[in-house]
Amino acid sequence: MALAILTLTDEERAQIEARILALEIEHQDLDDVILRLAEHPTQDQLQLRRLKKRKLLLKDTLNRLRARLVPDIPA
Numbered sequence: 001m002a003l004a005i006l007t008l009t010d011e012e013r014a015q016i017e018a019r020i021l022a023l024e025i026e027h028q029d030l031d032d033v034i035l036r037l038a039e040h041p042t043q044d045q046l047q048l049r050r051l052k053k054r055k056l057l058l059k060d061t062l063n064r065l066r067a068r069l070v071p072d073i074p075a
Contacts, residue, residue, distance in 0.1 A: 030055045
């Protein structure tokens with residue numbers, strides 16, 4: 001089966017870049033909150049784990065979006 005080469009339009013690229021920027025901001029904000037909560041051992045550990053899980057999900061999503069911006073190079 002032949003693989004179709006999909007190229008992004010300028011609009012699609014701009015949308016992905018905007019989404020990446022928004023997710024990077026959210027990721028950094030979560031990092032700040034996690035660091036502050038981790039300083040206080042009396043904080044809700046379940047909430048801290050949820051925030052860490054969300055941060056990892058954001059990181060994975062960012063990596064997938066960034067990979068879409070890099071064109072595939074045929075071997």
